[in-house]
Amino acid sequence: MKLNVNEIFYSLQGEGGRVGEPSIFIRLTQCNLTCSFCDTDFAEGDDMTLDEIAEAIAVYPCKWIIWTGGEPTIQLKDEHVAFFRDKGYKQAIETNGTRRVPSLIDYITCSPKMKYEDIRKKIPVVNEIRIPIERGNILPDVSVFPKADKYFVSPIFDGDKINPDNVSYCVDLVKENPQWSLSLQVHKLIHIE
Ligand SMILES: C[S@@+](CC[C@H](N)C(=O)[O-])C[C@H]1O[C@@H](n2cnc3c(N)ncnc32)[C@H](O)[C@@H]1O
Ligand SMILES: Nc1nc2[nH]cc(C(=O)O)c2c(=O)[nH]1
Numbered sequence: 001m002k003l004n005v006n007e008i009f010y011s012l013q014g015e016g017g018r019v020g021e022p023s024i025f026i027r028l029t030q031c032n033l034t035c036s037f038c039d040t041d042f043a044e045g046d047d048m049t050l051d052e053i054a055e056a057i058a059v060y061p062c063k064w065i066i067w068t069g070g071e072p073t074i075q076l077k078d079e080h081v082a083f084f085r086d087k088g089y090k091q092a093i094e095t096n097g098t099r100r101v102p103s104l105i106d107y108i109t110c111s112p113k114m115k116y117e118d119i120r121k122k123i124p125v126v127n128e129i130r131i132p133i134e135r136g137n138i139l140p141d142v143s144v145f146p147k148a149d150k151y152f153v154s155p156i157f158d159g160d161k162i163n164p165d166n167v168s169y170c171v172d173l174v175k176e177n178p179q180w181s182l183s184l185q186v187h188k189l190i191h192i193e
């Protein structure tokens with residue numbers, strides 16, 4: 001079993017409900033969307049066996065993996081998640097919500113990009129919804145989305161740079177719609193990966 005891996009790095013979860021938690025990021029290649037604002041270069045990758053990935057991440061004193069990409073659900077299947085669960089890892093995923101998520105994942109962040117209504121059919125329950133928002137975007141009612149413990153709006157950054165106009169728009173949105181909270185890309189503010 002192999003996965004095509006863009007990068008592996010150890011950092012803190014920079015966004016959403018687990019912000020600040022040490023995590024091993026495994027970024028997989030490929031995506032099924034082409035978001036204009038995407039801050040990530042995920043095209044290049046190397047095929048790695050699961051044993052090679054396990055060896056690469058064993059150097060970190062951390063038992064949380066975050067699968068991301070690209071869109072990690074394109075490659076990641078139940079058997080991959082089972083392999084790392086059996087090695088004692090807890091596993092989170094960052095997904096755009098267009099595809100099924102492996103069932104053994106411990107924490108799902110769903111970051112919908114379009115056709116919000118369709119997401120509930122594929123993924124009925126998640127841990128958090130985190131939608132990227134720029135000034136002028138409309139915030140649908142939470143009932144449109146999968147059931148979640150937390151609902152976040154995440155102001156779109158210009159690459160690694162904060163966009164104050166998007167932030168102030170999101171602050172107003174959250175004050176008007178108190179089921180939602182603000183998520184910032186903290187890792188960019190403190191200049192870590
Ligand atoms: C690079 S994506 C990879 C995972 C998956 N494809 C997705 O979109 O959820 C990881 C997270 O970064 C967010 N993101 C990407 N570009 C962003 C930007 N310019 N500003 C704020 N968030 C961004 C996405 O919305 C998503 O929550
Ligand atoms: N620190 C940090 N936190 C993150 N949370 C989600 C990320 C991603 O690119 O999926 C990300 C990332 O790239 N860095």
Ligand code: SF4
Nearest residue numbers: 031033035038070096
């Ligand atoms: S779905 Fe995620 S990885 Fe794919 S282009 Fe959009 S933000 Fe980037």
Ligand SMILES: [Mg+2]
Nearest residue numbers: 039040068193
């Ligand atoms: Mg990122």
